[in-house]
Amino acid sequence: MSLIELRDIRKTYSLGEMDVPVLKGISLSIERGEYVALMGASGSGKSTLMNILGCLDRPTSGDYLFDGREAGRLSGDERAKLRNKYIGFVFQSFNLLPRTSALENVCMPMYYTAGELSAKEITRRGKEMLERVGLAERMYHEPSQLSGGQQQRVAIARALINHPPVLFADEPTGNLDSKTSVEVMKLFENLNKEGITIILVTHAVEVADCAKRTIHIQDGLVVSGAYKGV
Amino acid sequence: MSLWRTMLIALRALRRNPTRALLTALGIVIGIAAVIAMMEIGNGSSKAIRSSIESMGANSILVIPGAPRIPGGVRQSAGSGVSLTPEDCDAIANDCPSVDTAVPIVRASAVQAVAGNKNWTPQQCYGTGPDYLRIRNWVIAEGRNFTRREVENRARVCLVGKKIVTELFNGESPVDSEIRIKNVTFTIIGVLKEKGANMMGFDEDDVILAPWSTVRLRITGLKTGTATNMTSTASTSPSSLYPATGVAFYPEQAENLETDTLLVPKFAQIDQIMVMANSPNDVNKAIRELSQVLRERHNIRPGQEDDFWVRNSAAFMETLSGTSRLMTNLLMVVALISLIVGGVGIMNIMLVSVTERTREIGLRMAVGARSRDILKQFLVESILLCLVGGIVGIILGRAAALLVKSQLNWPIEPSPGGMLTAVAVSAFVGIVFGFYPAWKASKLDPIEALRYE
Numbered sequence: 001m002s003l004i005e006l007r008d009i010r011k012t013y014s015l016g017e018m019d020v021p022v023l024k025g026i027s028l029s030i031e032r033g034e035y036v037a038l039m040g041a042s043g044s045g046k047s048t049l050m051n052i053l054g055c056l057d058r059p060t061s062g063d064y065l066f067d068g069r070e071a072g073r074l075s076g077d078e079r080a081k082l083r084n085k086y087i088g089f090v091f092q093s094f095n096l097l098p099r100t101s102a103l104e105n106v107c108m109p110m111y112y113t114a115g116e117l118s119a120k121e122i123t124r125r126g127k128e129m130l131e132r133v134g135l136a137e138r139m140y141h142e143p144s145q146l147s148g149g150q151q152q153r154v155a156i157a158r159a160l161i162n163h164p165p166v167l168f169a170d171e172p173t174g175n176l177d178s179k180t181s182v183e184v185m186k187l188f189e190n191l192n193k194e195g196i197t198i199i200l201v202t203h204a205v206e207v208a209d210c211a212k213r214t215i216h217i218q219d220g221l222v223v224s225g226a227y228k229g230v
Numbered sequence: 231m232s233l234w235r236t237m238l239i240a241l242r243a244l245r246r247n248p249t250r251a252l253l254t255a256l257g258i259v260i261g262i263a264a265v266i267a268m269m270e271i272g273n274g275s276s277k278a279i280r281s282s283i284e285s286m287g288a289n290s291i292l293v294i295p296g297a298p299r300i301p302g303g304v305r306q307s308a309g310s311g312v313s314l315t316p317e318d319c320d321a322i323a324n325d326c327p328s329v330d331t332a333v334p335i336v337r338a339s340a341v342q343a344v345a346g347n348k349n350w351t352p353q354q355c356y357g358t359g360p361d362y363l364r365i366r367n368w369v370i371a372e373g374r375n376f377t378r379r380e381v382e383n384r385a386r387v388c389l390v391g392k393k394i395v396t397e398l399f400n401g402e403s404p405v406d407s408e409i410r411i412k413n414v415t416f417t418i419i420g421v422l423k424e425k426g427a428n429m430m431g432f433d434e435d436d437v438i439l440a441p442w443s444t445v446r447l448r449i450t451g452l453k454t455g456t457a458t459n460m461t462s463t464a465s466t467s468p469s470s471l472y473p474a475t476g477v478a479f480y481p482e483q484a485e486n487l488e489t490d491t492l493l494v495p496k497f498a499q500i501d502q503i504m505v506m507a508n509s510p511n512d513v514n515k516a517i518r519e520l521s522q523v524l525r526e527r528h529n530i531r532p533g534q535e536d537d538f539w540v541r542n543s544a545a546f547m548e549t550l551s552g553t554s555r556l557m558t559n560l561l562m563v564v565a566l567i568s569l570i571v572g573g574v575g576i577m578n579i580m581l582v583s584v585t586e587r588t589r590e591i592g593l594r595m596a597v598g599a600r601s602r603d604i605l606k607q608f609l610v611e612s613i614l615l616c617l618v619g620g621i622v623g624i625i626l627g628r629a630a631a632l633l634v635k636s637q638l639n640w641p642i643e644p645s646p647g648g649m650l651t652a653v654a655v656s657a658f659v660g661i662v663f664g665f666y667p668a669w670k671a672s673k674l675d676p677i678e679a680l681r682y683e
Contacts, residue, residue: 056596056676077600084598095593095680099246109597111235158597 001068002029003166003197004053009062009072011048022048023059024220030199031228032165035192037200037208040217047170049217050201054087054168055079067165084112088159092171094151096143096158103139106130106157113162129157133187149180156187166197173207185210233610236603240611243587250579251615257575258619258659259626261568262652265561266627269648271634272561274641276554280510288510289330290365291517292541293322293503293524313537316442318527319359319503326519328512333359334500336442338450343438344410345398352394353436355411357445358504363389363422365506373405373420381441384448388416391435392424409438414448416440446499513542569655572619573663580612580667591671592679605672612664613657620656624649 011023022045030036040046051057052064055071056079064072071082083089096105107126110117117125130139133153143151152172159167169188173181189210192198200211208214216223244251295313316334323332336357343350356362360375376387388409395404404418425434507516517540524530528537584591591604599607631642 051677054596077602080595080598080600083596089596091680095589097246097590097593100242104242108594111239112594112598112600112603116232116235162598 002065003032003034003067004028004030005063005065006053007063007065009049009052009059009064011045011052011057012060022220023052025062026217026220026222028215028222028226029228030197033192033195033197034228035188035198035200035210035212036225037202037211037214038217039203039205039208039214041203044217045220046201046217050168050170050199053199054089055082080112084109085162086164086166088156088162088164088167090152090155090159090167090169090172092174094143094148094155094175096151096154098144099142101140101142102130102135102146102154102157103127105143105154106161109158109161125161126157129161130154132160133157147180148176149183152176152180152184153187156184156191160191160196164196166199167191168199168201170201171203172200173202173204181207236606236610237614239607240614243607244611244614247583250583254576254579255615255619255622257572258569258616258656259623261565261572262620262623262656263627263630264568265565265652265655266624266648267630267634268561268564269645270628270631270642271640272557273643273645273648274635276557277643278641279553288543289507289513290543291505291507291513291520293318293505293520294501294539294541296535296537296539313528314500314503316499318524319500321523321527322503322505322520325523326516328508328516328519330506330508331361331365332503332505332520333362333365334442335362335502335504336446336450336499337501338412338445341412341449343394343398345404345407348398350394350397352391352438353432355438355440355445355449357440357442357449359442361506362439362504365504368425369423370420371423372403373418375420376439376441381443384443385441386414386416386444386448387419388438388440389420389422390418390439391422391437393433393436394438395421411438411440412449416444442500517542565655569659573659576612576615576660577663577667580608580664581670583611584608584667584671587671588674588679588682591674592676592682595674595676596680601672604674605668608668608671609661609664612668613660616656616660616664617653620653623656624652627652 006026006028009023009026010021013020013022026049038046038050048057052059052072055066055074058074058079059072062072063070066082066086071079074082096102097108103123103126106129107122110122110125127136127139130136133156135150135153135157138146138150143154146154152175156167156172167188172188173184176184185207188198188200198211200207202208213225213228215225293314314334319332319334322329334357338355338357340351341355343352343355359381360378363369363375370389371392373389375389376385379385380387388411390404390409394409395401398404398409399407403421405421407418409416409418422435422437422439428434505516505520507513521536521540524538525536530537594604594607595601628644631644634640635642
């Protein structure tokens with residue numbers, strides 16, 4: 001069974017009288033442990049697709065099966081729960097809380113986890129995760145005291161704190177120089193080797209090349225790479 | 231998510247911007263501090279005003295005999311009737327729940343007081359009970375008050391006012407000296423504290439107070455008058471007044487004669503009764519109760535007119551209630567305005583904060599915060615600000631009130647109830663004015679919020 005399966009997903013925004021179709025029937029599947037890049041020009045609908053995949057948005061029509069369960073028609077609270085437990089997000093602009101230590105940034109998602117964890121356990125997990133991304137020395141630094149690459153690694157640690165099976169990265173290297181980009185991509189590769197499914201959204205070919213499969217999107221339709229090995 | 235955890239998150243969020251948190255809370259701090267300071271100062275002045283009005287006699291009631299009703303058109307002046315007895319006085323003091331105490335008053339007019347080679351006619355010479363001083367809010371400057379026993383024994387002791395001391399004793403202490411009043415020798419046992427002129431301009435210090443029984447029996451003699459109605463009570467018949475003498479001044483009336491006689495001569499032992507209600511607010515209740523008691527004692531049937539009149543200081547009462555009402559309203563308005571200003575300040579800054587933290591809200595939603603978690607967080611933030619502001623405000627308000635007390639010598643009165651209300655009100659303000667920004671934050675779309683620049 002695929003981790004993610006889309007069947008004829010459509011998304012239409014209505015601007016007053018006019019309906020603007022952004023996704024025009026997307027079908028694809030992503031297996032557990034894959035490393036996939038989602039590519040397309042701006043305006044192609046890849047961000048919308050990513051929002052739907054990340055359960056931030058709901059499709060207008062079509063089926064979205066996440067781990068075999070229907071995820072496209074969940075209520076807001078149910079999607080929040082799903083995001084909290086099964087999905088990690090890494091953003092282009094890091095989105096760290098300002099004036100908050102790296103450790104607290106990493107621990108933040110655990111406060112919304114349904115099963116209550118003790119404060120001690122939360123801190124322990126946060127430290128462990130920061131060590132894993134190589135920031136054991138900088139736990140109590142605030143974002144403004146960290147370099148871009150370090151900030152993105154804090155963001156990755158935050159995305160992984162609840163051990164989600166899948167990690168979404170939206171242009172993760174967009175704000176980084178080439179040297180740190182390589183470091184971050186290396187980190188993604190290592191995480192993928194540990195079994196985490198990674199879905200990268202990018203328009204940079206060299207970034208997409210790191211992935212094992214590339215799905216090309218154009219004008220709201222999948223052009224190539226919708227299924228593994230096809 | 232537990233409330234405790236929400237509070238931790240809210241606290242962390244507030245700590246990220248301490249200046250803003252401080253400024254937000256400042257509105258509430260000033261509001262609550264103003265309310266608390268006003269409350270304490272207001273309560274203090276209110277109490278001071280009340281006690282000064284009370285000292286003028288706001289809770290005292292004077293019972294005087296009514297004008298005798300003589301068949302035909304003849305009416306005599308108020309108080310010229312004879313209807314009050316010392317037993318009436320005791321009954322009022324004991325049987326009326328709203329009455330604190332009651333004392334009889336016997337007035338001796340135009341009596342001459344002699345001490346050594348000087349004489350003086352005091353404006354007032356009263357026979358009364360030991361509680362008279364308490365009712366009049368008067369204290370003794372030197373010596374002691376007379377006792378109940380001295381009243382019973384018709385002891386020849388008296389208290390004198392300051393004026394008597396200056397006129398008869400050249401300002402020297404007269405305690406234990408003798409003074410002759412209408413040729414009866416009294417021992418002065420105490421000097422009253424200076425009171426000055428009353429509202430009508432009479433010098434209140436020109437006074438001699440003695441046990442009413444002494445004044446009645448040794449100075450004025452019995453006052454005779456006409457009964458104010460036809461019902462004569464046993465207690466006022468001459469033989470009951472002087473049981474020891476065994477001599478009937480007048481022949482006892484037969485029952486059938488009594489109903490035929492229109493005017494029954496009566497002897498009064500006391501001229502007035504001065505009554506003190508428990509508080510100025512109880513005056514009207516006390517009047518109702520004592521009227522009931524007196525009507526019963528005087529055998530007045532329903533529909534018949536009272537044989538006594540009651541006077542109280544209605545004007546004082548008006549002033550008192552008017553003043554405290556004004557005070558309370560003023561405080562309420564000030565409290566309301568300052569709290570609304572503080573609340574709007576909170577709402578303003580919370581709205582700015584929501585806009586500024588749009589990305590943070592989007593991020594929290596992306597990592598799994600439900601909209602109600604966001605609502606709770608912002609609401610708790612504003613309540614926390616208001617509560618902390620409220621507590622600091624109480625401390626500052628208290629300090630301000632104490633400063634006013636020490637610098638301006640204004641009376642203050644701490645009010646624990648007011649403090650509790652202030653805390654409750656500040657929490658309420660936090661909820662009311664924090665709700666809209668929190669609700670706005672919780673309704674944000676995570677995608678839009680994450681993209682917000």
